[in-house]
Amino acid sequence: MDTSENRRYWIDYQKEIADDHFFYVRSCIRQSFFPGSEQFFLKMMREILGKDVYENPSHTTCTGIGYHTDIVPFETIMTVIARHFALMKEAGYSNIAISCVTSFGIYTEIIETWKHFPETLEKTRENLYKATGREFDVPENMAHTSDIVYKFRNEIASKAKYRLINRHTGKPLKVVEHIGCHYSKMFPKYGVGGAEFPKVLSGMIEAWGGEVIDYPERRHCCGFGFRQYIVQANRGYSLSNSVKKFESMKPYRPDFIITNCPGCNMFMDRWQYAMREMEGKTYGENGLAIPVLTYEEVAGLVLGINPWELGLQYHMVQSEPLLDKLGIEYDPAEKYITKDGNPIPAPENLVNIS
Amino acid sequence: MGKVVVIGGGVSGLEAAGQLARMGYRVTVTEKEDKTGGNVKNWYHLFPDRRDSKEIIEYLNKLTDHPDIQILTGKEITEISSDNGKFNVKSSDGTILEADAVVVATGFELFDSRRKEEYGYGIYDNVITSADLERMFRSGEVRLVNGKVPERAGFIHCVGSRDEKVGNYYCSKLCCVTAVKQAIEIQEKIPSLKTFCFYMDMRMGGAYYEELYREAQEKYGITFIRGKVSEISVNINGRLVVKAEDTLAGRPLRMELDMVVLMVGTEMPEGNLKLAALSSLKCGENRFFKPADNHFGSNLSGRKGIFYAGCCVAPMNITESISHARAAVSEVVNYLKTK
Secondary structure (H helix, E strand, O other): OOOOOOOHHHOOOOOOOOOOEEEEOOOHHHHHHHHEEEHHHHHHHHHHHOEEEEEEEOOOOOOOHHHOOOOOHHHHHHHHHHHHHHHHHOOOOEEEOOOOHHHHHHHHHHHHHHHHHHHHHHOOOOOHHHHHOOOOOOOEEEEEEEHHHHOOOOHHOOOOOOOEEEOOOEEEOOOEOOOOOHHHHOHHHHOOOOOOOOHHHHHHHHHHOOOOOOOOOOOOOOOOHHHHHHHHHHHHHHHHHHHHHHHHHHOOOOOEEEEEOHHHHHHHHHHHHHHHHOOOOOOOHHHHOEEEEEEEHHEEEEEEOOOHEEEEEEEOOOHHHHHHHOOOOOOOOHHEEEEOOOOOOOOOOOEOOO | OEEEEEEEHHHOHHHHHHHHHHHEEEEEEEOOOOOOOOOHHHHEEEEOOOEHHHHHHHHHHHOOOOOEEEEEEOOOOOEEEEEOEEEEEEEEEOOOEEEEEEOOOOOOOOOOOOHHHOOOOOOOOOOHHHHHHHHHHHHHHOOOOOOOOOOOOEEEEOOOOEEEEHHHHOOOOOOOHHHHHHHHHHHHHHOEEEEEEOOOOOOOOOOHHHHHHHHHHOOOOOEEEEOOEEEEEEHHHHHHEEEEEEOOOOEEEEEEEEEEEEEOEEEEHHHHHHHHOOOOOOOOOOOOEEEEEEEOOOOOOOOOOOEHHHHHOOOOOOOHHHHHHHHHHHHHHHHHHHH
16 A cells, blocks of 8 residues: 555545534443543543533434434434534534534534525524524534544644554554544545545554554444344344454454444444354454554543543453553553442453453 | 637647648647647557557648648647637637637546545555556556566446546446457456456447457456446455446455556546636536537537537547547638638
């Protein structure tokens, strides 16, 4: 692969990302399964990068999963999104920061619909006003939170305590980057680097010292896919897609996977457990599975944040082998205790724990 | 008699200029590139008879080697204006050429394959275009970037043609037969090569095209697969991995290849769209210049005294381009005689 200036698209698809003053909307999946990632995003933005991020507790699900399973009609979801915009307007913000890739896809689809069919925008204004008495503005700037971390990747690198270097070999860690399909495959212009050669995660990895792997099934779906997973009868299809990806990346011996989508992270993590249980197969080095991290978790690790504060213990595939490669110290005794010091039950059958 | 400016020094432009000069008109040909010859000068052999393109260039040079023909290279025309039946043809360097009639023969440009990002042109080694392959043919060697002889090659038809995603609905018409010709040619150079062509439809609509297609299959063993390639990537051995759908077998397909050739389509050059806008010339849905009438006025622009020749109105092969240019000359002569 040509790693020089020929990666023209990664220059072409540069989007404008606001510098400060964000209205933050959370992800249903992330705050349930990887709560440390969203928590650390807010902490990093506010305390490390000194940015203003506002979060309104009244914001709701975007209803994206309901929309993609044909339960929520388009007119309804447009009104739900319009309500989020109304909360943003009322708080005096105009830059929206979206934590979830499914939501991000929903927001982009709705904004594009409003651009091309202005009557749908007017109808949504009417629906929202009738339902809630609220009014809204379309955001001036819309970014996925991975876009924002990408924007500040060099600043994060300048504050980093660790680089993505294997301390045993001195070589860059080999990283699989995986963007969610709804991040840019529907509207490439809204993603940093577009859909085919996305830069948003690879840019972070390069800035933090790692090496991105380009493997044949790099663009392939993680296996989530609403129809593949939510329809129970299709779950074998979901798993087979994940297997295809892991088989394809295995020869490259990746040290970890970085994702920007809640569904991708969950499925690439959880299905490795399923593959081990069903087939006895793992895809990392030395019989281990491959840790699947969010971009906030990776940013947190390079910044020297305690891995348990980042919530790495909430994945099925455990990251201790990766932490050892990075030279990050951790206290196993702190792994399953609350912030107040109370013990919590340790999950069973975790992957990468001997 | 009168003076005619021909915009474009490709096949149609030079043919029109030569024929006009033969009839006693003074002609100025403008060419935006440093050399005349248009796209054909970048090709090695032509379909269907494998004529060396140098013969076409030699013919055109000989035809236009005439005292009444002035050829100005490196001159891009930006606007055609008129005043009392006289035309002012303006170029980007600020010069203005006066004319009694103008022939627009601005041709086409090849689709920029980098726009089909999923094929990785400019990113993956050994993903090349049909134009790149012609250059290899001319150099005498077809090799991979590492200098090795390819063992398996694939041709992807319709790159930038019949493709809603890139905004080109039309068929570029020349690429199917070019793929067949190039597949035969590469097979001749590397007899051990296994060659695959991925196509939507085989549009073998010209004289002897079908025969060439049959020969490719029967004599050279080239495999034709009906189905578009969805993406190209590279595996750990550096080999290209092609994903496609075989629509005849009704199943997805994945194969490893050493080299992939993208059969690039034709497009209206960006500069011509500006020329059209500034000169009140209409463009069709395919963005090429729109003739006044598809049947009886394919050389007429709709502005009296401005005529079209060749691929500036639609994709054409060399034979058609020459015929269209000669027809344009006939229209120019009629116009100047009755003016």
